[in-house]
Amino acid sequence: MPKSVHEPMKFAGAVVVCNGSADRVHQFAAAELSRFLYLLTGVESSLAESLPGKAAAVVLQNAGASSGGQGYTIRASSCDQRDVLVIDADTSRGLLHGVYRLLEELGMGFYLGGETLPDESVDVSLPADFELTERPAFAVRGNLLHDNTLVGITTWGLDDWNVYLTDLARMRCNTVLTCWYNNDCEPLGPLQTLKPIMSTLTRKWGSTASRTSQFAFGSGDCFHGEIFSSPAGETLTDPTEQRWETVNVFSEAMRLAKLRGIDVACGLTAPVGDVKSPVDAEDPTVRALFEARIQRFLEHYPHLSYFVLYNHESGGCAATTPPPVGTPGHKLYEQRRDAYAYLGNPRRVWEAIRFGRFAEIAYEVVQDAAPHVRLVVSGWGGDRWMCFADYCLAYDKLLPPNVIFTCHDNIDASVSRTVSAAWGDLQPQRERWAVPWVEEDGSDFWSPQPNVESLQHLAPDALRKGCQGLLTMQWRTRDLEEEAGYSARFAWEPELTPESFYRRLASDAFGPDREPLMAKHLWTLQKLGRRWTGVPGTPEIGEMIFAGWKPHLPFELGAEAGQFLVPFAHRARQALAESFAADAAFRGADDVALFQQVHEDVGVDAQLTDPTQLGVSEFTQVIETLEGLLDESDTARIRAELQTLEEMVYGLRAKLIHRWMPANQFSAVDLFLIATRHLIRNAGVERRMAVLTQVRDDLAGLRDNFVREGRLGRLERLDYLAANIDFVTHYDQVAMLLADGEAVPRAIEEAERLHRDGEAEKAAAVATEAYGKLISAGMREAVLALTRKLSTRCEFAILATVNIKPVPVYLEFVRRLEALMPAAPPGEVDADEDGLRLVAPRPPSVCEAGQTLTIRVVVLGPLDIASVDLHCRAGVTGSWQTTPMTHRCRRSYQAVVPIGLDAGIVTFFVEASDDAGAQVFWPATAGQGRPWTVMVVER
Numbered sequence: 001m002p003k004s005v006h007e008p009m010k011f012a013g014a015v016v017v018c019n020g021s022a023d024r025v026h027q028f029a030a031a032e033l034s035r036f037l038y039l040l041t042g043v044e045s046s047l048a049e050s051l052p053g054k055a056a057a058v059v060l061q062n063a064g065a066s067s068g069g070q071g072y073t074i075r076a077s078s079c080d081q082r083d084v085l086v087i088d089a090d091t092s093r094g095l096l097h098g099v100y101r102l103l104e105e106l107g108m109g110f111y112l113g114g115e116t117l118p119d120e121s122v123d124v125s126l127p128a129d130f131e132l133t134e135r136p137a138f139a140v141r142g143n144l145l146h147d148n149t150l151v152g153i154t155t156w157g158l159d160d161w162n163v164y165l166t167d168l169a170r171m172r173c174n175t176v177l178t179c180w181y182n183n184d185c186e187p188l189g190p191l192q193t194l195k196p197i198m199s200t201l202t203r204k205w206g207s208t209a210s211r212t213s214q215f216a217f218g219s220g221d222c223f224h225g226e227i228f229s230s231p232a233g234e235t236l237t238d239p240t241e242q243r244w245e246t247v248n249v250f251s252e253a254m255r256l257a258k259l260r261g262i263d264v265a266c267g268l269t270a271p272v273g274d275v276k277s278p279v280d281a282e283d284p285t286v287r288a289l290f291e292a293r294i295q296r297f298l299e300h301y302p303h304l305s306y307f308v309l310y311n312h313e314s315g316g317c318a319a320t321t322p323p324p325v326g327t328p329g330h331k332l333y334e335q336r337r338d339a340y341a342y343l344g345n346p347r348r349v350w351e352a353i354r355f356g357r358f359a360e361i362a363y364e365v366v367q368d369a370a371p372h373v374r375l376v377v378s379g380w381g382g383d384r385w386m387c388f389a390d391y392c393l394a395y396d397k398l399l400p401p402n403v404i405f406t407c408h409d410n411i412d413a414s415v416s417r418t419v420s421a422a423w424g425d426l427q428p429q430r431e432r433w434a435v436p437w438v439e440e441d442g443s444d445f446w447s448p449q450p451n452v453e454s455l456q457h458l459a460p461d462a463l464r465k466g467c468q469g470l471l472t473m474q475w476r477t478r479d480l481e482e483e484a485g486y487s488a489r490f491a492w493e494p495e496l497t498p499e500s501f502y503r504r505l506a507s508d509a510f511g512p513d514r515e516p517l518m519a520k521h522l523w524t525l526q527k528l529g530r531r532w533t534g535v536p537g538t539p540e541i542g543e544m545i546f547a548g549w550k551p552h553l554p555f556e557l558g559a560e561a562g563q564f565l566v567p568f569a570h571r572a573r574q575a576l577a578e579s580f581a582a583d584a585a586f587r588g589a590d591d592v593a594l595f596q597q598v599h600e601d602v603g604v605d606a607q608l609t610d611p612t613q614l615g616v617s618e619f620t621q622v623i624e625t626l627e628g629l630l631d632e633s634d635t636a637r638i639r640a641e642l643q644t645l646e647e648m649v650y651g652l653r654a655k656l657i658h659r660w661m662p663a664n665q666f667s668a669v670d671l672f673l674i675a676t677r678h679l680i681r682n683a684g685v686e687r688r689m690a691v692l693t694q695v696r697d698d699l700a701g702l703r704d705n706f707v708r709e710g711r712l713g714r715l716e717r718l719d720y721l722a723a724n725i726d727f728v729t730h731y732d733q734v735a736m737l738l739a740d741g742e743a744v745p746r747a748i749e750e751a752e753r754l755h756r757d758g759e760a761e762k763a764a765a766v767a768t769e770a771y772g773k774l775i776s777a778g779m780r781e782a783v784l785a786l787t788r789k790l791s792t793r794c795e796f797a798i799l800a801t802v803n804i805k806p807v808p809v810y811l812e813f814v815r816r817l818e819a820l821m822p823a824a825p826p827g828e829v830d831a832d833e834d835g836l837r838l839v840a841p842r843p844p845s846v847c848e849a850g851q852t853l854t855i856r857v858v859v860l861g862p863l864d865i866a867s868v869d870l871h872c873r874a875g876v877t878g879s880w881q882t883t884p885m886t887h888r889c890r891r892s893y894q895a896v897v898p899i900g901l902d903a904g905i906v907t908f909f910v911e912a913s914d915d916a917g918a919q920v921f922w923p924a925t926a927g928q929g930r931p932w933t934v935m936v937v938e939r
Contacts, residue, residue: 008127010125011041011126012043012123014083015047016030016033017058018048023092024258025096025259028261028846029060029096031937032099032935033058033102035905036115037058038876040103040107040122044876056084059084059085060087060095061088069093072089072097076131093174096261100170108508110170111485112168112171113791116508119713136492138491140469140470141174141470142471142488143176143473143474144408145475147180148198149441150200151798154230155198156793158249161253162844163841163842164792169262171489173491174263177308177406177471186268188240188244189292194239197230197246205543207805209804210804212800216779216811217780217783217784221890222787222790222860223796224888224892225889230242232245251300251301251303265306266304270311278320281329282331282332290362299369305373306373307362307374308377309359309378311355315386316379316381316387317666319348332357337349337353339394340391340394343390343658344659344660347660363375363403375404376404377395377405378406378408380408381420382408385410385437387657390422405426405432409473411441412442413436413437413438413455415677417457418457432466432469434470435473437473439483443531443536443548446727446786446802447531447537447724449531450482450527451483455472472487475540482505498523509717510702510714517698531732532692534682534687535736536682538805544809546734549599551740552742555686557679557684558633558635558638559633561679569672570606572619572622573616573622576619576656576665576669577608577611577616578664579610580665599671614656614659615656626645646673649669692728696726702718703715723786723788726788730778731782747770748813751766771814774814779810783802786798788834791841792841796841836862836912836913838910840857840910840922845932846934846935847899849900850900853899855870855885855894857892857893859912860891866913867912868911869883870885870897874902876907881898885910900936903938909923909926
């Protein structure tokens with residue numbers, strides 16, 4: 001008797017049918033579905049090459065679905081009175097996407113923080129007439145990942161790549177574009193010299209050199225050695241060996257990416273030399289070295305899908321000086337400059353020609369050495385930033401039609417609702433990728449950088465402009481999972497709104513019953529702006545200054561906003577009034593205003609050299625408008641007036657770039673714009689702190705409920721969110737006290753003056769009061785909050801960076817206050833009061849047969865540790881094999897999960913106990929029958 005269409009299809013124990021001769025991505029899709037059906041239902045799902053006798057089945061097939069190359073069709077059918085679900089796609093990647101879409105339909109969620117599951121195993125089902133066909137709106141979807149800081153891919157090992165790439169695939173993305181700013185992934189050539197790989201012993205951008213045992217408040221106990229770096233940097237000392245290990249790990253990561261249906265794009269920055277005397281592609285020696293670098297790169301990365309040639313950071317705006325008359329470069333300039341005349345000044349024209357010539361050479365080398373690899377040209381763009389995309393209008397006619405164009409968009413995603421205008425003016429067949437910049441290094445990488453509110457405008461605009469790719473640019477992974485998640489889902493669902501995205505995320509992460517509350521809170525946090533608090537952050541690539549600038553930006557949007565901006569407007573007007581030589585120097589990215597944090601008042605009565613220069617009258621109007629706001633208290637009016645000024649100045653900036661600006665003009669104009677944008681979007685600390693307090697209180701209540709209900713699987717994401725709130729609220733309370741001219745620096749100045757004048761008692765009183773405020777603000781609580789969100793290597797890097805950058809400056813303020821007090825107060829307590837807990841990054845969930853899977857955990861707690869054991873078993877049933885973990889250092893322990901030569905599931909968990917008999921598991925759900933599971937696949 002046929003099955004009734006009213007009876008749902010059930011998937012507990014369903015057999016996953018996969019052709020035994022299918023390719024690796026097809027087989028990976030089947031393995032993923034098998035593992036996740038087990039996690040959903042608690043019943044093992046086996047793999048088979050043909051339909052089983054009577055059991056329900058999910059069939060993966062490449063029968064030529066009409067869904068397109070990456071799309072899929074999922075449809076129910078019946079066969080001999082049994083449930084059969086077919087996932088059909090033209091390609092194996094389409095099948096993989098279909099598997100994850102099916103799992104989402106069954107109640108799972110996939111994000112850069114990992115997958116989400118229902119609270120307990122359920123008998124998942126679908127309607128018997130279920131059918132779904134989908135294809136992506138963007139053919140290329142994923143992330144652009146940067147290196148050059150500890151929190152970037154600089155410090156990743158192979159396990160970190162494995163976890164990230166698997167998460168990315170599960171989000172139905174297919175591309176990771178990497179930018180190794182200093183070419184740290186480049187295979188070594190004969191003329192290259194190296195510095196040691198970045199670590200906590202590297203003094204860079206205002207940081208100190210520190211070993212983890214020197215970290216504050218006991219937070220160094222979270223690390224597995226005295227140095228935090230990449231695995232290569234932690235285990236090797238020779239820079240050459242470190243580089244080769246980095247290259248080998250990255251090459252292996254590319255291989256893993258291919259097996260997960262992910263393409264990797266990576267490459268080199270075109271030779272620059274000096275922006276005043278740039279190297280010339282027409283120089284035979286330069287060309288030979290350039291070609292050799294590309295050939296060496298392609299040779300060492302056989303799994304590369306796209307070779308990326310980057311323009312230098314300031315190339316789109318500041319450009320380079322044209323070559324002297326009589327040189328081969330000048331001949332090329334004369335031949336091609338008419339095609340680039342729309343760019344305006346000769347420097348931009350020459351830089352576009354110069355870089356375009358390197359792109360032509362790169363294309364020839366790639367076509368000859370690796371014709372399966374496509375060339376991507378990229379740079380720092382954004383119509384309100386570095387403007388590289390402008391060059392692509394000419395490149396569209398110069399470069400072959402299979403060359404791809406892309407660039408970093410505006411460094412602050414909120415400054416415009418559109419991606420680069422040039423993307424809409426290219427030939428329709430030209431492939432271009434929009435890359436919204438969702439994490440900027442003009443702020444710190446320790447705090448939230450919400451940009452979903454901006455993506456709701458930028459992603460549709462990229463689609464309207466015909467972009468075939470949509471990637472988010474970032475350093476961190478999980479801390480940007482909302483931005484990356486929204487972008488990934490929008491690429492399949494172009495009608496997606498932030499509200500609907502957050503409803504789904506809240507339901508996945510905290511349960512359908514908590515969706516209304518948590519969706520509201522998550523969207524509220526996004527709309528609070530950068531860092532949630534409204535306090536400016538310290539540029540990641542800059543000097544350590546609390547609240548970012550000297551003088552610091554106003555915390556509230558009132559009359560102080562105008563008072564702050566007026567001197568910056570005067571500085572811009574004075575700079576624009578200065579004449580400059582045609583060959584005036586622009587040193588490059590270091591002159592970018594974003595990283596110039598200390599500012600001097602030029603004086604409102606300074607004489608203007610030439611009032612007729614472009615921009616002087618516009619900034620005169622800006623000054624007059626700002627002066628009219630000096631007594632204004634209506635924040636809505638202030639914000640509206642600032643937005644009008646911002647638009648006017650950005651219009652002026654485009655004209656100035658077309659004409660060209662020397663460094664002092666470029667810096668002055670952008671300083672004004674950066675400050676104005678912050679005040680428009682982020683100012684209003686008091687209101688934001690109140691919102692954070694309310695949300696944090698609700699999270700505490702929700703946590704109590706989850707514990708009482710036994711829903712331990714919900715705690716990890718809840719605690720991660722709470723830790724972020726705890727960090728920014730405490731850290732920024734400290735920052736507001738230590739900012740330039742604020743309470744603590746003023747108190748120290750007064751107390752030291754009193755002490756010099758012989759009034760030690762009064763000095764001590766002033767210092768004691770300031771000391772109490774500073775300690776109460778909670779730097780200790782901020783640092784310890786970071787220890788409660790350690791789930792990827794990025795978060796360990798955040799904890800390390802905070803310990804080597806802001807914390808030493810904070811402690812110096814503390815020492816200066818203590819020196820003025822009659823007796824040193826008791827130090828801040830190091831001990832964490834959270835009780836016994838296990839800390840470790842999320843382990844890989846997919847391994848290859850015979851691979852070594854090393855597990856390292858940190859055991860934190862107030863008492864001595866009695867035991868730390870790793871429990872493993874092959875499969876999902878049977879007896880557990882227990883292995884005591886080996887003590888490494890301090891509170892770090894290590895053991896190896898035995899991965900055999902046979903495909904299948906391996907399950908494991910860690911159990912620790914202290915001298916009082918307290919026990920803790922990793923993962924926390926292990927005690928409820930949900931340990932870690934890893935799918936072992938054939939190599």
